[in-house]
Amino acid sequence: MAIDWHYPRTDLTERLMSAFDQRVVEALTLFAPRGMGKTEFVRYDLIPEAGKRGYVPVYVNFRDKRDDPASVLLAALRTALSDRNWWRRRQRVVKAASLDEVESAVLATESPAIAPDSTMLVELRAHFLELIQNNDRILLCIDEVQHLASSRAFENLVFFLRTILDENRDKVRTIYAGASRDGLRNLFCRRKAALFQSSSQIELPTLGSGFIEHMRSSFQQASGRDFSHREGNKAFDLLNRVPKELRLVIEKMILSGADDIVNEAAVLSEGQLERGDYEKVWKRLKGLD
Ligand SMILES: Nc1ncnc2c1ncn2[C@@H]1O[C@H](COP(=O)(O)OP(=O)(O)O)[C@@H](O)[C@H]1O
Ligand SMILES: [Mg+2]
Structure with a gap:
């Protein structure tokens, strides 16, 4: 299913x-x-x-x-x-x-x-x-x-x-x-x-541990692999608790075979910071809206 x-x-x-x-x-x-x-x-x-x-x-x-x-x-x-x-x-x-x-x-x-x-x-x-x-x-x-x-x-x-x-x-x-x-x-x-x-x-309330558990079990079903609740939570924090970002990280882990969710989240958020993307895009979107 x-x-x-x-x-x-x-x-x-x-x-x-x-x-x-x-x-x-x-x-x-x-x-x-x-x-x-x-x-x-x-x-x-x-x-x-x-x-x-x-x-x-x-x-x-x-x-x-x-x-x-x-x-x-x-x-x-x-x-x-x-x-x-x-x-x-x-x-x-x-x-x-x-x-x-x-x-x-x-x-x-x-x-x-x-x-x-x-x-x-x-x-x-x-x-x-x-x-x-x-x-x-x-x-x-x-x-x-x-x-x-x-x-x-x-x-x-x-x-x-x-x-x-x-x-x-x-x-x-x-x-x-x-x-x-x-x-x-x-x-x-x-x-x-x-x-x-x-x-x-x-x-809209920020998503919490229920969401992390749901992502864990979906990831398990999709990949046969696992991450702990604590790791999931830490990764979610690194991503400023934006669900879209956690989904991107998990998607990437499934495709690449990577296992360490905290590391993957750090890489994603660092990449955004380095390129200055997040802030730039964010400001621009806000300005346009
Ligand atoms: N309740 C949820 N369950 C699973 N994934 C979610 C949930 N809410 C958001 N997401 C993820 O975040 C992404 C962005 O959500 P979206 O509803 O488009 O955000 P917004 O409309 O606030 O910009 C979704 O495409 C999905 O990947
Ligand atoms: Mg929307």
């Missing part, structure tokens, strides 16, 4: 979903720096649980097409309309992109921002309403939401979202996820984006 590398955040999922169920909140904003597991949580924990509870999930990632968020939203609505169970057929193994890949993707796609025209907004509205009419509960997941603050061209899309969500409070729950606190604050504080002010903000 295929190894499930995903470590489920069961408690967090339960807490957020009951807050949505009981209408404690209509919207939540999830913060954490890149690589900490926001997308993974939304796609592999929250959405499946929401599906079980009768919500129709809609997943939008505004980084998928940075110049045209409206078309990303439209595609997500179409998917939800045409295929109620799209999320069940997800690919289990999502390979983590390295920071270099992320950076070059960011730099390569700097085409001019497209403001949705009225035809697009009419179409978005029609799709939204169809979804709302046919379903009792919708979970709208908006990933990389801070991207909407990156251009004035996106302001009418923000306004559109605010209006449609305001009009349909009884049926739609929204989760926003974003990496940049500043970018999000920007978005929340703008007068036109008052929508976001009404969302409760939570920080």
Whole structure:
């Protein structure tokens, strides 16, 4: 059987979903720096649980097409309309992109921002309403939401979202996820984006020993080799407790046959420091967000 590398955040999922169920909140904003597991949580924990509870999930990632968020939203609505169970057929193994890949993707796609025209907004509205009419509960997941603050061209899309969500409070729950606190604050504080002010903000908890144990047992299954919990923990510390980085280290160990996880983690973090990559990329990403 295929190894499930995903470590489920069961408690967090339960807490957020009951807050949505009981209408404690209509919207939540999830913060954490890149690589900490926001997308993974939304796609592999929250959405499946929401599906079980009768919500129709809609997943939008505004980084998928940075110049045209409206078309990303439209595609997500179409998917939800045409295929109620799209999320069940997800690919289990999502390979983590390295920071270099992320950076070059960011730099390569700097085409001019497209403001949705009225035809697009009419179409978005029609799709939204169809979804709302046919379903009792919708979970709208908006990933990389801070991207909407990156251009004035996106302001009418923000306004559109605010209006449609305001009009349909009884049926739609929204989760926003974003990496940049500043970018999000920007978005929340703008007068036109008052929508976001009404969302409760939570920080994605840092993963701990449960995650390390899960990685240990997955590594054992995949390679027949082992590392101790203490070593795993030390490696995770060296990687600033960024799950994406631990996954990269383990992947490398499986491919190269290396055994010493602490050493591999040290090599990865030193390499990043030496090249000055991490900080550089990090600053640039923050600036762009
Ligand atoms: N709960 C988890 N279980 C296993 N791996 C995880 C988990 N959360 C994050 N990861 C690893 O970290 C990578 C980055 O996570 P991601 O959700 O894309 O981060 P973010 O959206 O916060 O930038 C994932 O591709 C995966 O390799
Ligand atoms: Mg993400």
